[in-house]
Amino acid sequence: xxxxxxxxxxxxxxxxxxxxxxxxxxxxxxxxxxxxxxxxxxxxxxxxxxxxxxxxxxxxxxxxxxxxxxxxxxxxxxxxxxxxxxxxxxxxxxxxxxxxxxxxxxxxxxxxxxxxxxxxxxxxxxxxxxxxxxxxxxxxxxxxxxxxxxxxxxxxxxxxxxxxxxxxxxx
Amino acid sequence: xxxxxxxxxxxxxxxxxxxxxxxxxxxxxxxxxxxxxxxxxxxxxxxxxxxxxxxxxxxxxxxxxxxxxxxxxxxxxxxxxxxxxxxxxxxxxxxxxxxxxxxxxxxxxxxxxxxxxxxxxxxxxxxxxxxxxxxxxxxxxxxxxxxxxxxxxxxxxxxxxxxxxxxxxxx
DNA sequence: AGGAACTAATCAAAGGTTTTATTAATCGCG
DNA sequence: CGCGATTAATAAAACCTTTGATTAGTTCCT
Numbered sequence: 001x002x003x004x005x006x007x008x009x010x011x012x013x014x015x016x017x018x019x020x021x022x023x024x025x026x027x028x029x030x031x032x033x034x035x036x037x038x039x040x041x042x043x044x045x046x047x048x049x050x051x052x053x054x055x056x057x058x059x060x061x062x063x064x065x066x067x068x069x070x071x072x073x074x075x076x077x078x079x080x081x082x083x084x085x086x087x088x089x090x091x092x093x094x095x096x097x098x099x100x101x102x103x104x105x106x107x108x109x110x111x112x113x114x115x116x117x118x119x120x121x122x123x124x125x126x127x128x129x130x131x132x133x134x135x136x137x138x139x140x141x142x143x144x145x146x147x148x149x150x151x152x153x154x155x156x157x158x159x160x161x162x163x164x165x166x167x168x169x170x171x
Numbered sequence: 172x173x174x175x176x177x178x179x180x181x182x183x184x185x186x187x188x189x190x191x192x193x194x195x196x197x198x199x200x201x202x203x204x205x206x207x208x209x210x211x212x213x214x215x216x217x218x219x220x221x222x223x224x225x226x227x228x229x230x231x232x233x234x235x236x237x238x239x240x241x242x243x244x245x246x247x248x249x250x251x252x253x254x255x256x257x258x259x260x261x262x263x264x265x266x267x268x269x270x271x272x273x274x275x276x277x278x279x280x281x282x283x284x285x286x287x288x289x290x291x292x293x294x295x296x297x298x299x300x301x302x303x304x305x306x307x308x309x310x311x312x313x314x315x316x317x318x319x320x321x322x323x324x325x326x327x328x329x330x331x332x333x334x335x336x337x338x339x340x341x342x
Numbered sequence: 343a344g345g346a347a348c349t350a351a352t353c354a355a356a357g358g359t360t361t362t363a364t365t366a367a368t369c370g371c372g
Numbered sequence: 373c374g375c376g377a378t379t380a381a382t383a384a385a386a387c388c389t390t391t392g393a394t395t396a397g398t399t400c401c402t
Contacts, residue, residue, distance in 0.1 A: 006243060006254065007253070007254075008253060008254060008256060009333065011239075011242070011243070011254050014242060014243065015238075015242045018242050019242070019303065019307075022300070023300070023303065023304055023307075025304070026303075026304065026307045027307055027310065027311040027314070029314065029319070029322055030307065030310040030311040030313070030314035030315075030322075031307055031310055032326055033310070033313075033314050033317075033322050033325060033326055034215060034219075034310040034313060034314070036326050036329045036330060036333070037211070037212055037215065037325075037329060038212060038215075038216065039256060039333060040208070040329045040330075040332050040333040041208055041209060041212035042256055043256075043333055043335075043338070043340070044205060044208065044209075044332075045209065046339065046340070046341055047338040047339045047340075048205075049360095050339045050360095051338075051339050054360080054361085059360090059387065059388070060388095061387090061388060061389090062387095062388095067186075068182075071182070071185060071186045071189050071190070072177060072182070072185065076350085077350075077351070078349090078350065078351085082178070082179060083177065083178075083179060083182050085179060085210060085213055085214075086388095086389085087389070087390075087391095088350075088351070088352090089351085089352075089353090089389075089390075089391090090388065090389055090390085091351095092350095092351060092352055092353090093352090093387085093388065093389080094387090094388070094389095096352095097386095097387070097388090109350095112349095112350080112397075112398075113350095113396080113397060113398090114349070114350040114351065114395095114396065114397045114398070115349095115350055115351080115397095116350080116351070129193070129194070132190065132194065132197075133194055133196070133197065136190070136194075136197045136198060136201065136202055139198065139201040139202055139204070139205040140198040140201040141335070141337075141338070142201070142204075142205060142332060142335055142338070143198070143200065143201035143204050143205070144201075145331055145332055145334065145335045146204075146328065146331060146332065148200070150328055150331070151200055151201075151204050153324060153328065154204060154208075154325070154328045154329070154332075155203055155204055155207050157317065157321055157324060157325045157328075158207045158208060158211045158325070159207060159211075160316055160317060160321070161211050161215075161313060161316055161317065161325075162180065162207070162210060162211040162214055163316065164214075164312070164313055164316045166312075167214070167218040167222075167312070167313070168217065168218045168221045168222050169214070169217070169218075170217055220390095221390095225390080225391085230357070230358070230390090231358095232357090232358060232359085233357095233358090247380085248380075248381070249379090249380065249381085257358095257359085258359075258360075258361095259380075259381070259382090260359075260360075260361085260381085260382075260383090261358070261359055261360085262381095263380095263381060263382055263383090264357085264358065264359080264382085264383095265357090265358070265359095267382095268356095268357070268358090280380095283367075283368070283379095283380080284366085284367060284368090284380095285365095285366065285367045285368070285379070285380040285381065286367090286379095286380055286381080287380080287381070
């Protein structure tokens with residue numbers, strides 16, 4: 001395949017082929033896996049963000065943080081970072097805008113005056129309830145390309161990948 | 172399960188359970204799939220970026236763009252955006268820093284004076300060759316949690332997901 | 343009680359992405 | 373040919389993330 005014919009998807013095949021030619025020692029199938037994983041996830045996130053969240057004035061990270069509070073209830077900023085998979089600095093900055101927009105409220109913790117307790121405002125709760133319903137419709141659109149069995153398999157294999165030990169985790 | 176016991180991974184289970192309770196109409200398995208996909212990818216990217224790329228002074232997007240040029244050769248900025256999955260604006264900004272750092276060179280296109288032709292410098296080519304070797308070792312670390320058959324299955328299912336039509340694509 | 347070590351949050355600087363708008367060049371069609 | 377519509381790239385503003393540093397509060401240990 002000539003470089004001219006490549007598009008976003010066949011780039012993965014082209015990349016595997018060319019990398020193998022240039023660096024004989026590499027593991028082409030690992031490369032294909034990670035490259036595919038990255039591209040599919042980016043497609044899904046781009047679709048979700050541009051169709052569901054930005055039109056409502058939300059960023060995807062903003063949605064994630066509010067969603068975390070909606071699911072697990074009020075919590076310290078540190079814990080929100082752990083559960084949402086963001087850094088503490090990112091949560092701190094994000095809460096700044098979510099607080100300003102009246103979706104999240106920030107209250108100094110009673111027991112530990114260093115800490116901050118985050119919770120949804122009424123407005124935040126209303127916003128996430130309707131936003132999540134739309135978000136989930138879009139998730140369904142993506143998921144329905146697969147059979148129920150394929151979905152189970154995919155979740156299982158992703159879970160196995162995610163259970164990898166000895167890798168760098170966010171702190 | 173109480174909210175107190177949840178960690179980054181079991182959050183997915185807690186979220187599915189609670190969302191089902193609150194919004195009876197939702198599709199919990201679609202939710203589980205997309206949530207899992209997102210979390211696993213973020214873990215992999217965080218590991219790659221923090222272990223392989225940032226220590227070399229690269230961002231993950233910078234790596235992706237240089238990698239695209241390494242694989243497919245010199246090309247217009249617009250095409251680099253298509254193949255790498257970035258917006259044209261993002262490529263434009265990124266090329267600014269990569270050019271400044273001496274990794275990518277930018278030459279006005281001979282045939283279309285609006286366009287810019289991107290190529291790797293010698294320094295860029297050397298850098299990506301060694302960076303990619305390390306990157307791929309890390310890909311192998313992740314991939315080896317799965318058998319060869321599981322990897323094939325995972326790539327196939329991800330491909331099916333990515334082939335979804337009727338979704339919003341970057342332009 | 344007092345001081346060292348640790349921890350929560352935030353700040354600061356640099357970089358990347360997004361949407362929207364602008365500039366410049368090319369195309370298309372009468 | 374000439375002018376309106378497209379197209380390539382970049383600029384601007386807002387936001388998010390990262391690393392590294394700082395501030396403030398807590399814990400531990402003697």
